[in-house]
Amino acid sequence: xxxxxxxxxxxxxxxxxxxxxxxxxxxxxxxxxxxxxxxxxxxxxxxxxxxxxxxxxxxxxxxxxxxxxxxxxxxxxxxxxxxxxxxxxxxxxxxxxxxxxxxxxxxxxxxxxxxxxxxxxxxxx
Amino acid sequence: xxxxxxxxxxxxxxxxxxxxxxxxxxxxxxxxxxxxxxxxxxxxxxxxxxxxxxxxxxxxxxxxxxxxxxxxxxxxxxxxxxxxxxxxxxxxxxxxxxxxxxxxxxxxxxxxxxxxxxxxxxxxxxxxxxxxxxxxxxxxxxxxxxxxxxxxxxxxxxxxxxxxxxxxxxxxxxxxxxxxxxxxxxxxxxxxxxxxxxxxxxxxxxxxxxxxxxxxxxxxxxxxxxxxxxxxxxxxxxxxxxxxxxxxxxxxxxxxxxxxxxxxxxxxxxxxxxxxxxxxxxxxxxxxxxxxxxxxxxxxxxxxxxxxxxxxxxxxxxxxxxxxxxxxxxxxxxxxxxxxxxxxxxxxxxxxxxxxxxxxxxxxxxxxxxxxxxxxxxxxxxxxxxxxxxxxxxxxxxxxxxxxxxxxxxxxxxxxxxxxxxxxxxxxxxxxxxxxxxxxxxxxxxxxxxxxxxxxxxxxxxxxxxxxxxxxxxxxxxxxxxxxxxxxx
Numbered sequence: 037x038x039x040x041x042x043x044x045x046x047x048x049x050x051x052x053x054x055x056x057x058x059x060x061x062x063x064x065x066x067x068x069x070x071x072x073x074x075x076x077x078x079x080x081x082x083x084x085x086x087x088x089x090x091x092x093x094x095x096x097x098x099x100x101x102x103x104x105x106x107x108x109x110x111x112x113x114x115x116x117x118x119x120x121x122x123x124x125x126x127x128x129x130x131x132x133x134x135x136x137x138x139x140x141x142x143x144x145x146x147x148x149x150x151x152x153x154x155x156x157x158x159x160x161x
Numbered sequence: 162x163x164x165x166x167x168x169x170x171x172x173x174x175x176x177x178x179x180x181x182x183x184x185x186x187x188x189x190x191x192x193x194x195x196x197x198x199x200x201x202x203x204x205x206x207x208x209x210x211x212x213x214x215x216x217x218x219x220x221x222x223x224x225x226x227x228x229x230x231x232x233x234x235x236x237x238x239x240x241x242x243x244x245x246x247x248x249x250x251x252x253x254x255x256x257x258x259x260x261x262x263x264x265x266x267x268x269x270x271x272x273x274x275x276x277x278x279x280x281x282x283x284x285x286x287x288x289x290x291x292x293x294x295x296x297x298x299x300x301x302x303x304x305x306x307x308x309x310x311x312x313x314x315x316x317x318x319x320x321x322x323x324x325x326x327x328x329x330x331x332x333x334x335x336x337x338x339x340x341x342x343x344x345x346x347x348x349x350x351x352x353x354x355x356x357x358x359x360x361x362x363x364x365x366x367x368x369x370x371x372x373x374x375x376x377x378x379x380x381x382x383x384x385x386x387x388x389x390x391x392x393x394x395x396x397x398x399x400x401x402x403x404x405x406x407x408x409x410x411x412x413x414x415x416x417x418x419x420x421x422x423x424x425x426x427x428x429x430x431x432x433x434x435x436x437x438x439x440x441x442x443x444x445x446x447x448x449x450x451x452x453x454x455x456x457x458x459x460x461x462x463x464x465x466x467x468x469x470x471x472x473x474x475x476x477x478x479x480x481x482x483x484x485x486x487x488x489x490x491x492x493x494x495x496x497x498x499x500x501x502x503x504x505x506x507x508x509x510x511x512x513x514x515x516x517x518x519x520x521x522x523x524x525x526x527x528x529x530x531x532x533x534x535x536x537x538x539x540x541x542x543x544x545x546x547x548x549x550x551x552x553x554x555x556x557x558x559x560x561x562x563x564x565x566x567x568x569x570x571x572x573x574x575x576x577x578x579x580x581x582x583x584x585x586x587x588x589x590x591x592x593x594x595x596x597x598x599x600x601x602x603x604x605x606x607x608x609x610x611x612x613x614x615x616x617x618x619x620x621x622x623x624x625x626x627x628x629x630x631x632x633x634x635x636x637x638x639x640x641x642x643x644x645x646x647x648x649x650x
Contacts, residue, residue, distance in 0.1 A: 061332075064328065077328055077332065080332060084339045087339065088342045088345075091342060118345075122351075125295070125299060126298075129334075132302070133331050137324070137328075137331075140313050140320055141324070147316065147317070157321070160318055
């Protein structure tokens with residue numbers, strides 16, 4: 037059991053990911069306020085992006101731009117660029133999602149005058 | 162030239178979507194013809210692509226010349242080209258149908274409306290061709306974001322359904338991305354062909370199994386497999402009548418195709434985790450969805466909701482077919498998917514036409530169709546025959562091959578699930594026809610609106626397609642067996 041804890045503590049990024057993910061999920065499921073639901077959704081997205089970006093980190097490594105083309109490439113000297121590229125695209129997707137969702141929430145607020153999900157559902161009955 | 166066909170098929174609707182605001186700024190009336198021309202050109206390109214792929218084998222398209230696995234690759238094989246032809250033709254018919262029954266309060270918003278439809282179609286194209294797990298995620302989100310906006314476009318009650326669809330869809334996409342991250346951490350690659358060589362021997366790793374589960378739940382939310390279907394009935398019944406055929410026939414099916422790619426091209430058909438074959442679990446998921454979906458459809462009164470649940474049960478049947486692990490079952494499942502794309506589009510066209518002409522929303526309202534709408538009733542009979550599975554419609558042959566595959570796999574649970582779902586399908590169509598053919602209620606004399614040509618054309622095309630799919634089922638399944646089977650099946 038103890039060695040499990042030890043292994044976990046060597047990967048603090050995974051612990052942070054799990055906390056952020058579950059926190060976002062909890063907010064998304066429990067809050068009746070639509071904007072808070074969106075905040076929870078955004079936390080979930082961000083936690084996944086955080087997980088991806090920490091996969092490419094190496095201690096002591098620098099930005100992935102080759103310093104010299106003549107010497108043999110040392111893989112340990114550069115951070116892994118692929119998770120960063122993937123993350124960038126995922127962030128763009130997340131921003132687009134946030135835009136669409138805020139537009140929907142604004143339209144609902146204009147129509148019903150409230151952001152409370154229960155209230156809106158009651159009005160829909 | 163023919164090497165660039167996959168990119169061309171994608172770029173036609175995509176570039177039209179980008180040009181749409183400029184054209185719409187000049188004249189709003191040009192939006193619809195432009196969208197139809199773009200999707201028509203795309204359908205022609207898909208058919209040419211299908212012929213080229215059948216003639217000279219699969220096309221692998223490496224973007225900007227970067228060879229995979231470093232670059233992004235699109236795979237245009239037998240499966241992708243056949244599905245592409247089906248989806249582009251159904252999108253074309255849906256777009257023709259969409260004109261007169263589009264929401265009337267759009268005004269200036271007609272420009273973004275058609276832009277979003279074209280973006281949805283191009284996103285779907287991307288998922289079908291993508292040869293890279295992350296690419297699938299991006300295009301899933303492109304099509305899903307357009308889908309959320311299109312569900313909510315008419316405002317009112319649909320806003321809440323669109324919001325729920327958005328929350329669950331985004332959560333599913335996040336889970337899918339997490340699974341992709343697990344796979345990347347375990348193998349260091351995202352290319353499907355490359356992963357297919359590395360993943361099968363890593364199936365003892367908890368990270369890979371966990372990633373696979375996350376991907377399945379993520380895509381399961383997108384394809385609305387049974388316990389994860391919460392968003393679908395509301396979204397499809399509250400969406401504008403012009404939009405639900407597009408969503409019902411394209412979005413969920415494409416998520417299923419993405420899952421088939423991952424399951425068979427990455428993980429491999431015979432994979433076992435702790436001596437449990439993965440496919441057996443999927444097939445049981447499908448069996449549950451097929452039976453419960455049909456049962457829930459039987460309990461509905463709203464026509465759109467009934468058809469939405471019918472779609473859920475058919476997703477289950479397709480999943481049973483592809484998960485049997487035998488070539489017959491796989492080809493039957495894909496053939497049934499093609500049929501289901503057409504049937505779902507047709508059912509929602511009819512629901513939209515009944516609403517447009519007679520204001521009929523629930524199945525009790527359908528009694529006003531009696532003796533007045535021979536072509537709606539006739540088309541509905543053809544759809545029902547195919548949904549239930551009477552020869553000579555496509556639905557019969559799809560179920561036939563799935564059951565043959567299940568017997569070949571000695572999987573009698575799958576046979577039972579397909580048959581029970583068929584009986585329940587028969588039951589809810591009897592419910593509909595009982596309402597149409599019984600004596601009309603007093604005081605329900607609705608004066609119908611004359612159907613525009615576009616609705617007649619689209620309903621006729623779909624009905625003809627269902628019969629043709631049945632008549633030509635043998636060559637189509639033959640092509641699927643020859644060219645579309647995954648490696649190792």
